[in-house]
Amino acid sequence: MRAVFQAELDQIGGQLVTMTNHVELAMSRATTALLDADYTLADWVIDSDRDIDRLKADLDDACFQLLARQQPVATDLRIIVTALSMAADLERMGDLSAHVAKVAKLRFPESAVPPDLRPTILEMGEAAQAIVAKTASVIASRDLDRAKELEADDDIVDRLHKDLFRTLLSDRWEHGIEPAIDMTLLGRYYERFADHGVRVARQVVYVVTGVMPMRPAAEWVSESG
Amino acid sequence: MRAVFQAELDQIGGQLVTMTNHVELAMSRATTALLDADYTLADWVIDSDRDIDRLKADLDDACFQLLARQQPVATDLRIIVTALSMAADLERMGDLSAHVAKVAKLRFPESAVPPDLRPTILEMGEAAQAIVAKTASVIASRDLDRAKELEADDDIVDRLHKDLFRTLLSDRWEHGIEPAIDMTLLGRYYERFADHGVRVARQVVYVVTGVMPMRPAAEWVSESG
Numbered sequence: 001m002r003a004v005f006q007a008e009l010d011q012i013g014g015q016l017v018t019m020t021n022h023v024e025l026a027m028s029r030a031t032t033a034l035l036d037a038d039y040t041l042a043d044w045v046i047d048s049d050r051d052i053d054r055l056k057a058d059l060d061d062a063c064f065q066l067l068a069r070q071q072p073v074a075t076d077l078r079i080i081v082t083a084l085s086m087a088a089d090l091e092r093m094g095d096l097s098a099h100v101a102k103v104a105k106l107r108f109p110e111s112a113v114p115p116d117l118r119p120t121i122l123e124m125g126e127a128a129q130a131i132v133a134k135t136a137s138v139i140a141s142r143d144l145d146r147a148k149e150l151e152a153d154d155d156i157v158d159r160l161h162k163d164l165f166r167t168l169l170s171d172r173w174e175h176g177i178e179p180a181i182d183m184t185l186l187g188r189y190y191e192r193f194a195d196h197g198v199r200v201a202r203q204v205v206y207v208v209t210g211v212m213p214m215r216p217a218a219e220w221v222s223e224s225g
Numbered sequence: 226m227r228a229v230f231q232a233e234l235d236q237i238g239g240q241l242v243t244m245t246n247h248v249e250l251a252m253s254r255a256t257t258a259l260l261d262a263d264y265t266l267a268d269w270v271i272d273s274d275r276d277i278d279r280l281k282a283d284l285d286d287a288c289f290q291l292l293a294r295q296q297p298v299a300t301d302l303r304i305i306v307t308a309l310s311m312a313a314d315l316e317r318m319g320d321l322s323a324h325v326a327k328v329a330k331l332r333f334p335e336s337a338v339p340p341d342l343r344p345t346i347l348e349m350g351e352a353a354q355a356i357v358a359k360t361a362s363v364i365a366s367r368d369l370d371r372a373k374e375l376e377a378d379d380d381i382v383d384r385l386h387k388d389l390f391r392t393l394l395s396d397r398w399e400h401g402i403e404p405a406i407d408m409t410l411l412g413r414y415y416e417r418f419a420d421h422g423v424r425v426a427r428q429v430v431y432v433v434t435g436v437m438p439m440r441p442a443a444e445w446v447s448e449s450g
């Protein structure tokens with residue numbers, strides 16, 4: 001009985017990793033579509049959001065069935081309830097990837113990103129991708145040290161987000177209102193994406209240690225490390 | 226046994242209503258703080274977000290205890306799992322209220338809202354408040370007709386959000402980049418707040434009917450009405 005239950009729990013973990021991989025590919029391609037003004041790739045990202053939503057629905061269903069059939073308590077119950085919450089975060093990350101792709105399409109055949117902000121957006125995209133790649137590995141390995149690294153990655157995104165606003169508000173900004181609005185929204189999408197990624201990793205820590213890590217990272221180390 | 230369980234379920238419903246009332250007050254005051262450049266009121270909203278987070282933690286705990294002790298199946302299980310998800314939406318609505326309040330503080334002693342956008346922001350604030358007030362009444366009464374009205378209220382927020390962008394992009398916009406960034410973010414906060422409110426109401430419909438309503442509202446009517 002326990003072996004069956006464990007196998008089902010492992011399967012839910014596998015579904016979470018699959019979902020995370022989908023989200024990683026979606027945001028990576030969304031960033032490319034944005035910087036290269038690639039309409040077809042942007043469409044791919046928007047379509048793939050439906051797959052991510054379906055994976056979320058499957059995961060919800062698997063968790064629900066497991067709760068109903070196995071009536072878990074204590075740690076097992078915590079794992080399943082947390083998996084539901086992680087899936088909700090990952091689904092939202094899929095939405096945010098699609099939002100980035102929609103901005104790419106809106107300005108086609110131009111790139112929505114003015115030349116002076118291309119390095120910032122490229123770095124934000126890379127940091128977001130690093131976060132989600134590490135998140136997948138944290139889910140698969142339950143490696144808590146790796147999970148802690150994510151807080152630093154999130155700080156990089158926050159710093160880039162501030163850089164972006166500094167550029168928008170500097171006297172050198174010569175692109176007017178519309179690109180400023182685009183960049184404000186894009187900055188927000190990347191920042192939210194990174195936040196959700198870090199939340200997912202924190203939930204893995206919670207499942208493993210029973211303690212939900214709080215920012216700043218220093219507290220987390222003393223609480224659970 | 227059943228009576229005890231029902232009493233505990235009712236208590237969770239009561240906690241959701243309490244949380245919704247807190248969120249309503251937070252966003253209502255955030256809008257006032259924003260339009261009146263009221264620093265003290267903005268601080269109140271930011272502090273109250275901690276209370277909302279605590280209500281969320283209490284609700285999570287109550288749901289978790291009930292799952293562990295009563296081992297519910299079928300509809301009862303669905304109610305509890307959905308309550309967890311509703312609480313997550315409401316917590317996010319508290320965050321968004323605090324975001325609005327932070328913009329108010331950032332521009333103090335000026336109002337962050339240029340005169341030509343005051344009517345739009347006032348209307349967005351009122352529509353957001355109407356949504357959350359109805360959401361509380363939907364949770365308390367399980368009134369599905371009321372829940373359907375919320376989709377129309379959400380359309381109002383979407384329309385106002387579009388109006389806001391139209392103003393920002395018109396030739397008449399003379400306030401420069403910084404207020405355009407503020408207004409872009411504020412528009413997004415109100416729009417997300419409204420989305421989460423509608424999601425909460427949809428989850429009530431799901432609990433009552435077993436069918437999760439999808440947009441557009443017309444489909445919802447044919448599916449569950």
